[in-house]
Each structure stands twice: as C-alpha cells, then as structure tokens.
Amino acid sequence: MITFKEKLRKKIASRLRSKGSFFLDDLELNYTPQMKMGDMALTFPFQIAKQTGRSPRDIAVEYLPLLKNIEGVDKIEVAGAGFINLHLNRKTFFEGRFTASRCRSYFAEENKIIIEHTNINPNKAAHIGHLRNACLGDTLSRCLKDKGENVEVQNYIDDTGVQVVDVVLGFKDLEKKDLSDIEKYSGRFDYYCWDLYVRVSSLLGANPHYQKRRSEILKKIEHNIDPEASMARLITMRNVKAHLNTMNRLDIHYDLLPFESSILGLKFWEKAFALLKKKKAIFFVEEGPHKGCWVMPFEEDKEKEKIIVRSDGTVTYVGKDIAYQLWKFGLLERDFNYSLFPGSDSLWVTSIHPGSSHPSFGKSDKVYNVIDTRQSYLQKIVVQGLKALGFFPQAEKSIHFSYEMVALSPKSLKEIGQKISGEKKEKTFHEVSGRKGLGIKADDLMDSLEEKALSEIEKRNPDLEPLQKKEIARKIACGALRYFMLKFARNSLIIFDFDEALSFEGETGPYLQYTMVRLKSIFRKWENQGGLSEPDILASADLKNIPWDSLTDKEKDDLWDLIFYAAQLEEEVLHSIRSLEFSHLAKFTFNLCQKLNAYYHLYPVITESEKNVRSVRLLALIHLKNVISRALNLMGIPHPDRM
C-alpha cells in the first residue's frame, strides 16, 4: 500500500503541476471515513483556499477535470466542503495484492539498531511491570526487523547493585545459608529470593544499624572477596536463568546480556570519565553541599546539577549508563569480552575475561532504551552527556522508549492476599514494590492464563492429546498476555485487574487467535473434501483475471472493505514504529479480525456452489490469512492450528 499510494500520489501531482506546484510537496492523500465516499481523499483544495481566500468547494470543482482517467482509479468526485474523493478499481487492486504481497514496501534506514529492554534486577522473580517492558521492547524489535532493520536486542543485568547485596545479606544473616546451600536449592529460586528480599527490606527498615552490614557485603562483592562475591554471582545467574525462562514462555529472546560487573571490571567508566573530563562536560565541586563530587550541570535548569561521581569517588548509576550508552554507539574505544550463556548457542553474555571468537556487538547507529517513564529525568541526563561530549547525531538517535507503569487495583491486591496499611486504603491503585513484595509475579500470571486456557480447550477439543492441549494453552496464554500489554497506549497507566487480563473474549489476544484458527480450519476442511491446497489454489488461479464481477454488489462492498483495510498493515507498522505506539498495530489487527469474522459469517466458502464466487472467496481468504498471520507475528502472538 505504501508503494501503491506513493505511485498514485506522483500521478496526481504530475496532473496538478500545470496549475502551479506550491502544494505538491506535501500532497495529502487520506483515507475517507466511510466506504461510500470512496477510498481516498485529496484535501489540497483546503490548502489553496487558505492562501487565496476562495471557497474550497469551488477550487475542488475547478481542479476535478485534471484528474480524470487516472490508471487504477474508477471514479473521482467532489465531496463535502471541498474534498476530492477517489474510488479505486477494486478488481485490479485485489489482483495487485498477489503480486505485491511478496515484497515489502519499506526499507531499513539504519545500519544497525540496538534495543535495550527487560533489564530486571537479578535478585527476585519477574513481575507484571517487567512483562509490559519486555512485550513492548520485543514488539518494537519484531517490527523493526520486519521493516528490514538490523536489530540487536540487549538485556542489561545490574549484578553489582545493592539489590543483589540485600539478597546475599538475607541468605547469610537471616537464613544462615552458604554457597552450597544456594546451589542445592531445587525449588523456584526466583520466588524464594522474592520473599527473602522482602524480609531483608523490612529488616533494614526496622534496624538502621544493618546498613553497615550491607555496605560491608557490597565492598566484599566489589573486591571479589569470597564467599560473598561467589554467592552474588550464583544468585545473579540463577535469577537471570529464571527470567529467561519466564520470557521464553512469551517467545521473547535476546542477543546479548551486558553485565554491569563487566562495565566496571573492564574500566568502561574510567574511559568515559576521562572523556567527560577532557571535554569539560563535568565539573569538580569545590564548595557547597556537593563538595567533592563530579557533577554535570542540568541543561534546562542551570541552578541544578546531577552528581555523576560521589564524594567518596564511586560512580552513580547515571555515570555507568553514560559509559554503556557510549559503548552502544561504538564511541568508547573499548569493547567487552564475550562468552556464550551457559547452555545456549545463540545468547551471549559480556565477560571481563578474554573469550573465543564472537559476533560483533554494539557499534550501532540508533539506540532504543525501553524504560518506564519514571526514569525520564535520568535518560535525559544520559543524552545530555552525549551532547556534552559533542556526539550530537548519537544524542539525537538515543531514544527513550518510555511507558507508564503497571499498578495494582485494590481488588487485585486482595486477590493475591496482600494487605494494605490503613492510610493507603483510599488509593485507587498501588505501585508494584519489590521491597514490600507487592506485585504479581510474571510466572504466576502466566500459570493462571495457561490454566484457564487449558480448561477452555478441554471444553471444545477434549480429544486432543494432552501434550498438544498443553502447548495450545501456552500459546493462548502468550497471545492473551501480549495483546493485553499492547492494547493500551504507552502513556496509559495500567491498573491491573485479573478479570480483564484473563479475559479471552472481545478485544483480546485469543479473539485474534480464534480468527486465525477458523481461517486455517476452513482450508483444512476444504482440502479434506478433496479441494486444492493453498499453494495449489494460488498456482492454478488466473491471478491477473480474478472473477471479481461474479460477486453480488453487496459482497463486493463487504469484501472490498476488508481487502482495502488489510492493505494498510505496513502503514500501521511504520506508524507504530514512528510513534512507538504499538496499540495502533494491536487495534488495527483487532479491527481487521472483526471485519473478517463478520465477512465469513455472511459468505460461506466451501459450501458455496458457484465456482467463480467460491474461487474469489478462497483467494481473498488466503490473502487475508497471510496478512493477519504477519500482523500476529509482529506482535509475537502465536497462532495454533486448533484451540
């Protein structure tokens, strides 16, 4: 459609040139709000009217004759206050779908793009907030790849922060456990840490003197002193493995896990620090409350400054992030060492020790950081750091893909058995908090979804093999969750509600999957009755002369509505990428499925006796099935054969 529209726009522009070209550069070609008005609308008469003061409708009437007999356009007319509406030739457009569908009409714009997403602290189980992050990041990755971009997905592991320290403290002081106990633990390790972390947090809250113990352990980990350092490593790895398993249930995968310990161990920060000092991007404070710190002045408010290096000489998170961001663009003049993640042949991790040969990482032209909106301020500082170093193009292409958090409704808290203290009872939602253990664990939610899906399958398809049922249930759970995370605009706070998330009806993932399943089953049934397979239907049909006119006028309208809408998929993908708003793609796919469900409710395919009519319908459904399948793949929503 993108190519089609571009060609049409050029044809129209060349016709209009004789009357002057002041509006031709951005000639708008819009869609009409209703099919009966035609398919596309020109709005240039309004632009001319603005400049000349004449009536838009008069201008439209005057220009109309220039636009007669354009190839592919059946009818052209003036409508409303001054729109010029185009009615396309439906038959040739439909036929064009079968030759155009193979080639993409959009192309890569960058050599390489890095997406950083997921980034779960490796000290406890993943929760619903992490799921939103990962679903958004993974969908962005899928869409960019579809567009043709070379994408590298990174999941940053903060293995040296206080969060892991707290769990080490918990194992040592509260549980009196050592390294081998942690190794031996055979239950759900991430769940165990979840509870332990809550206990440590409340201990630290109630006994401030424990802070000393905490910094003791932090120092030991930083200086690689055992057993604390080994415990921290083991805790990190076991949690990372758990997170990868959780994300695997959603078909979310990564290319590289950069560890913060590598950034520190390989002295990335020292390199970045030297650069920042050299370019005078940061200043040493001699006087005042920030005495002894290295700070970066805040661009928008000169009075404020952000501390990058503390007075004790340690670097803050933002400092490390600036170093990491520089590395992503290949600007640090330094690289990690790499090794394969244990047990994987495609996932790499950074390492401080030299390893064997590895793919090239980093050195990208554009970076998307998928991080919730609460960190906007910090992301701004990182970008400002790049600017201060003179890396303006890279600053321009450092994109903070921000989104609102997932919070819990009082009702959902009650359902997971969480109690809220008195004063906060009035709030309409509650922020997820790892410290308080307030949150719905990702795997628990997935388990509930799978369980519900399984019982639905049991009702409809009791004779399927148990293993098959389980696999279908996994796919449905995955589809339900991914659609749920995508259907909201990113600035919309999701107040989590179990009934809503567990719904399989209406605007949900399973509705989309169900549409696909029914389409698949039409072709399965058709073949079982002795009909041709999909490839054979396409091979044997005369795609340059489809018997479109054998349809009734009503059906032509109904089918055209579907085909013309489906043709807008790539535009929706581009729109979604540009606005980082994948709810567009989600709604589009949902609307398309709705139109399709309505269509085949009215027009049977395999029971249709008129051969030409049946042939048009078969071809149309093959095409639409391909479009929907592509849309679902872009959102990472699997489509089983049955459900």
Next chain:
RNA sequence: GCGCCUGUAGCUCAGGGGAUAGAGCGUCGGUCUCCGGAACCGAAAGCCGCAGGUUCGAAUCCUGCCAGGCGCACCA
C-alpha cells in the same frame, strides 16, 4: 515550588487539525438445520474536565484554571 504525563459512554480505553467522536466490557434484545458461539447482528448510553483563543474546520493546537498521577537523591 519546578518539570513531564493524564482527564472522552456506567467501567476499561482508542482517536492527537478534516466529513455523522469509536471499540471492548457491562446492560437490553436477537442469531443456534452455522466453514468452530473464544463468534455474529441490533439497541440504549457522550456539554470529549472547565473557560477563553487560533482556524474555513478543534476531542485534537495555544493560554488560563480545576482534578489526578509521576519525577525533581552523593538509590537504581
């Protein structure tokens, strides 16, 4: 206090200069000799937070106000 975000149908949310503001859920009514009812069709339901302004045209852009949220750490 300063900055960012959000106020649209009973509820959850789309639409972010263009033609009569849309979905899902819920409510009410229908489709069940149907290629899968996880479906389809229909109805009721809206001062698009309030007040100004810009425009041929505003839910959409600008200004002010009201209400809510999130940031503004030598945490990450």
